[in-house]
Amino acid sequence: MPTPSLAELDTPAAVVDLDLVKANLRRVAAYTREHGLRWRPHTKTHKTPQFTALQLQAGADGITVATVREAEVMSTVARDVLLAYPPVGEASLARLMALPPEVHLSVALDSREVLAGLSRAARSAGRPVGVLVELDMGMRRVGVASPEEAVALAQAVRESPGLTLRGLIFYPGHLRAPQDELRPLLREQSVRLSAFIEALRTQGLAPEVVSGGSTPTLWRSHEVAGLTEIRPGINIFNDRNSVAVGACDLSECAYSVLATVVSTAVPGQAVIDAGSKALAKEEGPAPGYGVVREHPEVVVRGLSEEHGLLDLTTTPWRPRVGERVRVIPNHVCASVNLHARLHVLEGGQPVATWDVAARGW
Amino acid sequence: MPTPSLAELDTPAAVVDLDLVKANLRRVAAYTREHGLRWRPHTKTHKTPQFTALQLQAGADGITVATVREAEVMSTVARDVLLAYPPVGEASLARLMALPPEVHLSVALDSREVLAGLSRAARSAGRPVGVLVELDMGMRRVGVASPEEAVALAQAVRESPGLTLRGLIFYPGHLRAPQDELRPLLREQSVRLSAFIEALRTQGLAPEVVSGGSTPTLWRSHEVAGLTEIRPGINIFNDRNSVAVGACDLSECAYSVLATVVSTAVPGQAVIDAGSKALAKEEGPAPGYGVVREHPEVVVRGLSEEHGLLDLTTTPWRPRVGERVRVIPNHVCASVNLHARLHVLEGGQPVATWDVAARGW
Numbered sequence: 052m053p054t055p056s057l058a059e060l061d062t063p064a065a066v067v068d069l070d071l072v073k074a075n076l077r078r079v080a081a082y083t084r085e086h087g088l089r090w091r092p093h094t095k096t097h098k099t100p101q102f103t104a105l106q107l108q109a110g111a112d113g114i115t116v117a118t119v120r121e122a123e124v125m126s127t128v129a130r131d132v133l134l135a136y137p138p139v140g141e142a143s144l145a146r147l148m149a150l151p152p153e154v155h156l157s158v159a160l161d162s163r164e165v166l167a168g169l170s171r172a173a174r175s176a177g178r179p180v181g182v183l184v185e186l187d188m189g190m191r192r193v194g195v196a197s198p199e200e201a202v203a204l205a206q207a208v209r210e211s212p213g214l215t216l217r218g219l220i221f222y223p224g225h226l227r228a229p230q231d232e233l234r235p236l237l238r239e240q241s242v243r244l245s246a247f248i249e250a251l252r253t254q255g256l257a258p259e260v261v262s263g264g265s266t267p268t269l270w271r272s273h274e275v276a277g278l279t280e281i282r283p284g285i286n287i288f289n290d291r292n293s294v295a296v297g298a299c300d301l302s303e304c305a306y307s308v309l310a311t312v313v314s315t316a317v318p319g320q321a322v323i324d325a326g327s328k329a330l331a332k333e334e335g336p337a338p339g340y341g342v343v344r345e346h347p348e349v350v351v352r353g354l355s356e357e358h359g360l361l362d363l364t365t366t367p368w369r370p371r372v373g374e375r376v377r378v379i380p381n382h383v384c385a386s387v388n389l390h391a392r393l394h395v396l397e398g399g400q401p402v403a404t405w406d407v408a409a410r411g412w
Numbered sequence: 413m414p415t416p417s418l419a420e421l422d423t424p425a426a427v428v429d430l431d432l433v434k435a436n437l438r439r440v441a442a443y444t445r446e447h448g449l450r451w452r453p454h455t456k457t458h459k460t461p462q463f464t465a466l467q468l469q470a471g472a473d474g475i476t477v478a479t480v481r482e483a484e485v486m487s488t489v490a491r492d493v494l495l496a497y498p499p500v501g502e503a504s505l506a507r508l509m510a511l512p513p514e515v516h517l518s519v520a521l522d523s524r525e526v527l528a529g530l531s532r533a534a535r536s537a538g539r540p541v542g543v544l545v546e547l548d549m550g551m552r553r554v555g556v557a558s559p560e561e562a563v564a565l566a567q568a569v570r571e572s573p574g575l576t577l578r579g580l581i582f583y584p585g586h587l588r589a590p591q592d593e594l595r596p597l598l599r600e601q602s603v604r605l606s607a608f609i610e611a612l613r614t615q616g617l618a619p620e621v622v623s624g625g626s627t628p629t630l631w632r633s634h635e636v637a638g639l640t641e642i643r644p645g646i647n648i649f650n651d652r653n654s655v656a657v658g659a660c661d662l663s664e665c666a667y668s669v670l671a672t673v674v675s676t677a678v679p680g681q682a683v684i685d686a687g688s689k690a691l692a693k694e695e696g697p698a699p700g701y702g703v704v705r706e707h708p709e710v711v712v713r714g715l716s717e718e719h720g721l722l723d724l725t726t727t728p729w730r731p732r733v734g735e736r737v738r739v740i741p742n743h744v745c746a747s748v749n750l751h752a753r754l755h756v757l758e759g760g761q762p763v764a765t766w767d768v769a770a771r772g773w
Contacts, residue, residue, distance in 0.1 A: 059503070061501070061503045061504065061773065062501070062773075063773060064773075095717060095718075117717060117718045118718060136674070136685075136718060137674045137675055137733075139672050139673075139674045139685070139733060139734055140422070140423070140672055140734065142420070142422045143422065161675055161677040162675060162676070162677060162733050164732070164733035164734060165674070165675075165733060168734075185677075187677065187678055191678050191681075192678065192683065192714075192716060192719055192721065193674075193675040193677055193678065193683055193719070194677055194678070195677055196677075196678070224716065311500050311501055312500075313497070313498045313500045313526070313554075314498055314522055314523060314526075314554040315523070316522040316523060316546075316548065316554055316555055316556055316557075317548055317552050317553065317554065317555070317557070320552075322553065322554055324497075324500070327694070327746060328746070328749050329773075331693075332692075332693075332694050332746070333688070333693050334695070353553075355553060355585065356456060356478060356745055356746070356749075357456075357478045357479060357497060358553055358554070360553065371525070372498075372500060372523050372525035372526060373500055373501065373525060373529075384717055385688060385689070385693070385717070388689050388717075388750070389749070389750075390772070391771070391772050410752070411751070411752050412422065412423075412424060412425075412690075
């Protein structure tokens with residue numbers, strides 16, 4: 052079947068500009084090379100092995116996953132996989148141990164319960180597994196909060212058969228400030244992180260890996276003393292939230308949802324066929340749920356499941372029923388996850404359709 | 413393969429109590445019979461043909477869909493299908509016309525553009541299609557706002573070859589008040605609706621169908637004068653938002669997401685493996701994103717993609733890593749849509765796995 056043109060695609064459809072993806076990857080590859088940081092992109096954003104392959108071609112040192120399913124799917128193209136999530140339960144551990152033997156696997160964890168299960172599974176499978184001790188650096192989601200707890204857990208890892216202590220990991224997801232407000236926050240992170248690193252070193256547990264990083268803090272990762280590796284996810288596509296914190300420009304957003312105007316009956320708005328089931332109804336730093344790529348002054352001010360409400364009070368543009376637009380959502384990971392496939396564009400036209408193969412669990 | 417027990421299911425997993433589903437359906441069937449209303453449930457909530465079949469067995473007069481894909485999938489079990497969404501574009505219209513010929517199809521629309529396309533497609537396919545003129549009854553999403561516009565559009569339908577005017581349709585999605593505050597709002601709806609019905613009648617266009625209804629207003633639909641049909645969707649499963657407006661009790665929520673506690677490292681909370689990609693990060697009338705079924709005092713206070721943060725400050729319950737809970741999400745339609753399959757329980761144990769076959773477009 053020949054690839055349909057953009058005008059022929061049925062809507063809503065998730066589309067990705069490959070030229071922008073490659074530029075985004077080149078930029079982060081150059082940045083990490085310049086600052087001597089290892090680059091381990093998080094693949095939860097795209098959940099698509101073809102994009103993982105592009106990240107590795109662009110120079111990524113390994114990849115990050117959040118689920119066992121992502122690990123399984125990405126292991127078809129990647130040889131160094133970090134599960135940045137505590138694996139719990141016999142079923143999950145069995146699937147993890149069944150990854151291809153050539154895959155170097157490491158796992159983040161923050162408890163002795165998870166450590167015990169992982170050690171048992173690794174030993175019984177005869178599979179070497181690296182462990183990173185997860186720190187809470189202020190996000191208050193997971194992770195140990197004090198250097199003493201980190202040392203105790205690292206020691207327990209060291210004593211666990213089948214496992215190798217690799218180092219420390221954290222996710223600074225609470226740092227979503229504009230770029231010029233990040234410096235003092237990252238300085239505070241450096242102080243906090245040094246205390247953890249120093250405590251481990253004193254006990255002969257010096258971390259080989261100190262893994263952090265997010266897309267909002269991406270371009271200032273070098274300001275965090277002690278960091279050896281970053282794990283940005285969103286950066287491959289970017290999104291409206293990343294624009295809002297100054298991590299990218301709107302012109303660097305590679306992902307959008309192609310949609311058709313289906314109603315203009317209510318004055319001051321146009322309704323498109325991309326709703327919360329195509330864009331994801333997640334609030335962000337800016338009001339609304341997304342912007343129109345061709346008319347960035349136009350915000351998606353409301354979402355029902357199959358309706359996106361474009362606010363036309365800010366624009367002279369008056370779309371007709373049947374007209375098509377591309378919407379950049381607030382949070383790209385949540386939107387991608389709503390689509391079974393991504394239409395890949397080159398020069399603005401579809402050249403391939405890639406399955407979002409790692410959806411679900 | 414034998415069906416796994418609830419304790420063996422890999423998490424996160426979407427589970428549905430069939431006993432509660434059947435009770436929810438019996439209740440709405442009795443209500444509509446008592447009040448002489450036709451019942452045309454919206455299948456977007458479950459997107460699963462097996463649940464459509466249960467709705468029809470329980471006495472539903474037909475079904476409602478929001479997408480062409482839902483129409484295609486549900487046409488395998490239903491013979492009377494209303495597309496409550498304006499179909500736009502050649503591809504969508506062609507797929508709609510290709511539905512099995514024995515399916516009675518009707519379509520809601522609010523513009524001459526959509527009418528013209530539909531008429532062309534119906535005539536060329538030789539397929540009879542009923543049309544409902546969509547009204548804006550205050551939600552300001554789609555629909556014509558004045559009786560004059562409704563009459564003009566109804567007349568245009570009457571004059572469109574291939575199409576039959578069936579009546580009026582609206583969605584009162586803006587009415588989400590507690591049950592005891594609904595009465596004056598529904599009285600106001602009655603007055604507004606009467607003006608539309610009267611205007612059509614005066615022009616010899618008396619509507620045979622006047623279709624409305626939602627889950628929050630479900631049990632007071634009989635207070636809306638002139639209504640002939642209701643289209644509740646969520647009611648089959650119910651959800652936390654429906655509990656918040658008093659449309660159901662928590663004990664009537666048939667859908668939940670089974671999850672495992674993966675971290676208790678941060679004091680005052682437990683982290684489960686059901687995040688925004690399992691529950692959907694949609695705000696509702698109550699704070700947070702869901703409640704724990706077994707501990708309804710515990711709210712999901714935050715969501716990352718694969719992390720749900722349970723607030724333990726309101727409970728003496730202290731879950732261990734590895735413990736399992738079931739979470740009732742704010743908005744069930746958004747959560748169901750994140751799962752490829754639903755695990756169906758009878759007597760609290762899985763008896764079947766049904767594909768959410770109408771996901772996507």
